[in-house]
Amino acid sequence: MSEPNHNGIDSFRNNLKSIIDSFASSFLRSGKPTSDKSRASAMFNNFFLHVQGVKTHMNTLRPTYTLGLGLISLFLLLITTVSGVVLMIYYNPSIENAYNTVKDITYVVIGGSLSRNIHKWAGEGMIIFVLFHMARVFFTGSYKKGREFNWVIGIALLVITFGINLSGYMLPWDQLSYWALVIVANIIQSPKEITDSLGITQYFDVGGFSKELFLGGLNAGKESLTRVYLLHVMLFPILMFIFLGVHFWRIRKDGGLTKPDSFEPQESDAQLFSPPEKKGGIFTTNKTYGLMELAGGRTPAVDKDVENTVLSWPNLLIAELAVFFICFAGVVVYSFFIDAPLKELANPLIPENPAKAPWYFLGLQELLSYSAFMGGVGLPGIALLGLALIPYLDREQEHVGVWFSGKQGKSVALQALLAGTPVLVGLLAFVISFGWFRNWWPNVPQLLITLVNPGNLWVVFMMLWSVWVIKKTGSTRMGAIALFTMFLVSFVILTYVGTELRGPNWGFYWSHSQWPPH
Numbered sequence: 001m002s003e004p005n006h007n008g009i010d011s012f013r014n015n016l017k018s019i020i021d022s023f024a025s026s027f028l029r030s031g032k033p034t035s036d037k038s039r040a041s042a043m044f045n046n047f048f049l050h051v052q053g054v055k056t057h058m059n060t061l062r063p064t065y066t067l068g069l070g071l072i073s074l075f076l077l078l079i080t081t082v083s084g085v086v087l088m089i090y091y092n093p094s095i096e097n098a099y100n101t102v103k104d105i106t107y108v109v110i111g112g113s114l115s116r117n118i119h120k121w122a123g124e125g126m127i128i129f130v131l132f133h134m135a136r137v138f139f140t141g142s143y144k145k146g147r148e149f150n151w152v153i154g155i156a157l158l159v160i161t162f163g164i165n166l167s168g169y170m171l172p173w174d175q176l177s178y179w180a181l182v183i184v185a186n187i188i189q190s191p192k193e194i195t196d197s198l199g200i201t202q203y204f205d206v207g208g209f210s211k212e213l214f215l216g217g218l219n220a221g222k223e224s225l226t227r228v229y230l231l232h233v234m235l236f237p238i239l240m241f242i243f244l245g246v247h248f249w250r251i252r253k254d255g256g257l258t259k260p261d262s263f264e265p266q267e268s269d270a271q272l273f274s275p276p277e278k279k280g281g282i283f284t285t286n287k288t289y290g291l292m293e294l295a296g297g298r299t300p301a302v303d304k305d306v307e308n309t310v311l312s313w314p315n316l317l318i319a320e321l322a323v324f325f326i327c328f329a330g331v332v333v334y335s336f337f338i339d340a341p342l343k344e345l346a347n348p349l350i351p352e353n354p355a356k357a358p359w360y361f362l363g364l365q366e367l368l369s370y371s372a373f374m375g376g377v378g379l380p381g382i383a384l385l386g387l388a389l390i391p392y393l394d395r396e397q398e399h400v401g402v403w404f405s406g407k408q409g410k411s412v413a414l415q416a417l418l419a420g421t422p423v424l425v426g427l428l429a430f431v432i433s434f435g436w437f438r439n440w441w442p443n444v445p446q447l448l449i450t451l452v453n454p455g456n457l458w459v460v461f462m463m464l465w466s467v468w469v470i471k472k473t474g475s476t477r478m479g480a481i482a483l484f485t486m487f488l489v490s491f492v493i494l495t496y497v498g499t500e501l502r503g504p505n506w507g508f509y510w511s512h513s514q515w516p517p518h
């Protein structure tokens with residue numbers, strides 16, 4: 001038998017003592033980042049971090065540029081995902097049990113109510129922050145310079161964000177869920193308005209077919225809940241994470257975020273960022289990387305003005321952590337005080353009056369009250385297509401990375417706001433006070449209302465205004481700014497009207513307190 005190896009025992013003891021340190025350095029592969037080189041390699045070699053560059057442009061880190069909105073959207077998504085998994089432990093997607101399990105989560109399960117609130121508010125927060133993020137990207141012209149396709153990916157993310165929220169709204173199977181499901185089914189069925197007007201529904205009932213496909217039958221029932229559940233926990237999340245993967249990969253390949261050509265570091269930047277060890281750091285060239293010698297075509301652009309970059313570790317990571325904690329704290333505090341609603345068990349015999357979709361769809365529901373097809377399919381389709389095409393219709397490459405593309409853009413946006421608001425409010429006030437064609441001529445053909453209704457008139461006005469701006473300024477970017485500003489105005493005003501000013505039978509009320517008791 002050989003002698004016991006004391007060195008072996010000693011090194012085992014030492015290994016045990018330093019287990020935490022060695023685990024931490026194995027996690028970062030290159031050990032604790034203590035020099036510029038190891039900081040760079042910590043970013044480069046980490047699976048989660050390497051989607052970001054080793055160095056980050058100072059402009060990206062200025063809080064006034066991105067406002068952290070994309071990151072907030074991402075963190076809200078992560079919070080929603082984690083809290084959603086907690087809810088899945090108890091939730092049962094059958095019409096017999098769904099409501100009771102949500103009730104249990106809310107009133108019986110320890111921490112259940114908080115988890116449900118966090119899930120609900122982080123999810124709905126995403127809608128607001130994704131819209132804000134889109135507005136930031138738009139107003140800084142960041143859909144240009146190779147980022148056109150990423151903008152289109154962004155539009156897909158926007159749609160998925162709405163879809164994932166809407167499908168979740170239906171899961172508790174209370175009165176709110178059930179009647180929202182009915183409204184959505186009616187929206188999906190709305191092409192019937194056209195096929196009925198043309199008298200071809202019996203041959204080509206695309207509306208009826210889509211509705212049945214969505215509900216899993218003629219009416220909302222157990223198959224519908226299964227389908228909505230599938231959309232909520234499987235289809236939309238998978239699509240969301242795939243598109244997000246592409247979204248971030250594209251940002252990386254585009255050389256990070258946009259920045260103004262005229263970027264000049266300021267004194268305040270020096271206080272904000274931790275400087276590299278020596279000027280120029282370890283990456284002092286303007287080279288791009290990629291298989292340039294072997295493959296033709298475009299290569300990923302790496303920061304061209306390399307002097308204005310700082311190491312991502314720690315500068316970017318600290319900023320990201322700060323945004324995460326603020327975001328997390330905000331959601332938890334909000335969820336602590338405000339409860340997610342839960343009404344009575346769904347009852348197909350007692351319609352909610354007004355039966356409303358969730359708030360983020362109430363702008364559409366307002367348009368729907370003028371024409372089911374235009375409100376449900378036509379106008380949202382035009383809006384999404386219009387948004388997706390922005391980078392292809394406006395190809396001017398100047399002033400990228402500058403808010404509103406400068407002074408002129410600011411005044412174009414302001415004019416669009418000041419002109420659009422009274423026109424839209426006036427149009428809505430007119431419809432509310434005097435009605436529309438059907439109220440004046442009860443037998444008017446539906447097709448005429450589909451073609452000429454307040455929603456369509458408003459869209460035509462926005463387009464004409466934008467074309468006029470292009471003509472006046474000679475710039476497609478200015479036309480796009482005018483149109484996009486009016487799109488935001490429409491979303492806000494229509495959502496407000498649908499949420500606050502519409503009561504029973506979709507009548508107009510100044511406030512909830514005026515609703516007749518029922």
Ligand code: HEM
Pocket residue numbers: 066068069070071073074077130133134137142143147150151152153154155157158161244247251256257258
């Ligand atoms: C789930 C939704 C989304 C998430 C989580 C997300 C996340 C992000 C993040 C973290 C960034 C980098 C930092 C920042 O700009 O804050 C970014 C950049 C970008 N996003 Fe999104 N985004 C989403 C939706 C959208 C939408 C709706 C659009 C536009 C329609 C969009 C277009 C872009 C573009 C073009 C960039 C690059 C901007 C630049 O170069 O300055 N994203 N996104």
